[in-house]
Amino acid sequence: MMEWETVIGLEVHVQLATRSKIFSGASTAFGAEPNTQACAVDLGMPGALPVLNEAAVAMAVQFGLAIDAEIPEVSIFDRKNYFYPDLPKGYQTSQMYHPIVGRGEIEISLDDGSTKRVRVHHAHLEEDAGKSLHEDFQGMTGIDLNRAGTPLLEIVSEPDMRSAKEAAAYLKAIHAIVTYLGISDGNMAEGSMRCDVNVSVRPKGQAEFGTRAEIKNVNSFRFVERAIAFEVERQIELIEDGGKVVQETRLFDPELDETRSMRTKEEANDYRYFPCPDLLPVVLDQAYVDHLRSALPELPSEKRARFQDELGLSAYDAGVLSSSREMAEYFDIVKDTCGDAKQAANWVQGELAGALNRENLDIEQSPVSAQQLGELVARVLDDTINGKAAKQVFQGLWNGEGKTADEIIKAKGLKQVTDTGAIESMIDQVIADSPVQVAQYRDAEPDKRGKMIGYFVGQVMKASRGTANPQQVNQLLKEKLDALC
């Protein structure tokens, strides 16, 4: 059987978090009543003219700098002409020939801890279209132009990815970069990030690419993986059955988990691109670019390196904790509050990640704040509570039973008993209550006794309702039992 190689390139559309639209002063806020956030420019009114929003330019340049891309001195807006009801002017203002961001590179981390560099061909600015609403209009279509004119940065990769996992990792890396930069909220559910996936297959070892299909408008990390998985299988089956892949645009249907043909190359539009005469070329002077460069925040790759080098975290831990701005910020606060990076990393990736996963929450939705978790870890580190009690405190914080770890520790009486006298009296009581076990212990070979001590520890911990310091209990029990032998 032939071995196949998958080749993937992504066009990622990122909605930029500007307050107003790319060519008008209308608001970009999500979720308003239809057509309440569209002015004369967004509606394509006769005589209305676009004016470029400088904030969108700055954000695009920041992205370019973050991926070490060339930033050309001049970029030019072009008109992409086609008719569609939610495209009010009959053309989309985009950048075809002279994009604002040139060639760059994005490092992606894979599950096995390795990294790979994916080349970015370019990134360009353009305006989003409105939305067609097909429900609620009895056979007619409604048009909502609130989204029309929202700034998009389209990031076009080279066909450098070789698996669905790599594609998802690339998308996650872009998500991390744009959220770190604060140039997008990265909210895929609201369409702030969408991507078109170009997929082809070729026999392993073949140099030239196979014919590709473009899957339009995939809007989650999971869907990207599933769409690619389906499409790769479809193409391989097709070829192995003697068929040919045709160049076409396909649509991913998450309900049926399949891709469907939308239009073939022959049906494709001729967009008649030409420079938009209403907008001047964008000229960036070096001082402006340098200023933006100097104001860049710490980026995911830098953060990952710092977590490894300065905090001594493993490559895996550093990768996970730097994967999004929210995650990294959360971790930083926990670490700073408790003062121990490794413990902070364990808690964020262990107890917290588990709880978030169970309830399907993102870290920014966590009921336990980073400050609260940091204080909790601090109480473990200063021996105020033991590990078992800490889990109870975490549950308490998660359920909102108290505002701080200390409050819950106090309310539940979980403070660790470290008073030697108190522990000794509990031990004496347990030994007195367990004559059979003490006899067994005494009769056992000395090297078997270590195992048998567990029973006594359990009894003492039970007597202390979990608050006794386990190390102390162990130590004192051993002394006392050995004294009996």
Add this chain to the structure above:
Amino acid sequence: MHDKTLTELAAALDAGEFSSRELTQNLLERIGALDPEINSFISVTGEQALAAADAADAVRAKGNAGPLTGLPLALKDIFCTLGVKTSCGSRMLDSFVSPYDATVVEKLSEAGMVSLGKTNMDEFAMGSSNENSHYGPVKNPWDLNAVPGGSSGGSAAAVAAGLVPAALGTDTGGSIRQPASFCGITGLKPTYGRVSRYGIIAYASSLDQAGPMARSAEDCALLLGAIAGHDLRDSTSVARGVPDYREALGESLSGLKIGLPKEYFGDGLDPQVEAAVRDAVKVYESLGATVREVSLPHTHHAIRAYYVIAPAEASSNLSRYDGVRFGHRCENPTDLIDLYKRSRAEGFGEEVKRRILMGTHTLSEGFFDAYYKKAQQVRRLIRQDFLDAFEDVDVLMGPTSPTPAFDLGANKDPVSMYLQDIYTIAINLAGIPGISIPVGLAGSRPVGLQILAPHFAEPQLLNIAHQFQQATDWHRQQPAFGKENA
């Protein structure tokens, strides 16, 4: 009062000879009586005009009148005017009431001017005779068998007939200057970027420019001062101070270097037009100017380059008229494609469709380089021609149009119509300012002299036109039409 210039009317208003309301009333009556003959207005906005006149009179009574307070004018129906039908001469926009004012409209009303209505025009400003209007052709007040020129034919005819003292037009390839020439008035196309295009319905965005049409260069100076300037809503408007255009009107022309482009005096130039233009140049010599022949070697490419670039931009600019949000929508569309096809087929006239087709073709894959890119190269050469000529001379002069106004229906063939713009079109491609002033008559029909100056040299240009009008009275000539209603 209908034959006075803006400057004279301002003085009369200041002197209390009549009020702005009386003036407005008088002109509205003239429009009512005379316009049915020449069809220069699409909409007359009498009520709004009288309200604005009353407001202006109140301002004047308080002693706060500016130079334009209470003065009437008309607006080509290409300027978006809040709450008023803005048709652009097209069935497509017959039902379109603009929800906002164009920047220039806003500026003029802030200056206290009183708009009497919206003037007729070639549909979407595409034409040189005003015969391409959904609202019917406009007739030339000098000769009712003649066209007024286009596309700002309604504005030019209304001023010539004494219905308004001034009007605003737009000029993409000669649409202010050629009708000004045909109707014996003064019309200025400013430097590209001098006047905001916001709210002006786009034909060809890189060429369109609004400008004044009036009875004198002095009035044009007055109006330009009011409409010029940087507009944050138009990225192509230039951030550059606006001089006082009337201040420059006293300069002597002694030592002025005039160039006559030899390409503007060649085949196809009507002898009567040439004679009138050469006589006008002699007047300039008598005012102290020197004259020499110059060459603009790429002139003969201008029409071809224009008819690639302008339709290309137009094909895209007019895509928004799709029957979805505003404008004409066909009855009972069966589906989306039917909605597009029939709405556009019914809404647009023949010339507009022709230019959309030309533009769509030249931008198509496989043709773009041969047409659009090449035309842009030619455009740079044409611009360079002018820059080179202005190294040697201060201004260029020639006929505005190769012929006087032609008869209605005379130019049936689109190409012969396009050739009408042979002297005006290159100016838009180069972005420089140009003015047409009346300098004689060919029989009953006026002849215009076109004067061209370097980018942003409007002060000099207006002064040069003004000096001629100080020395002659061609600009005070009026057609017989409408005199009995004086």
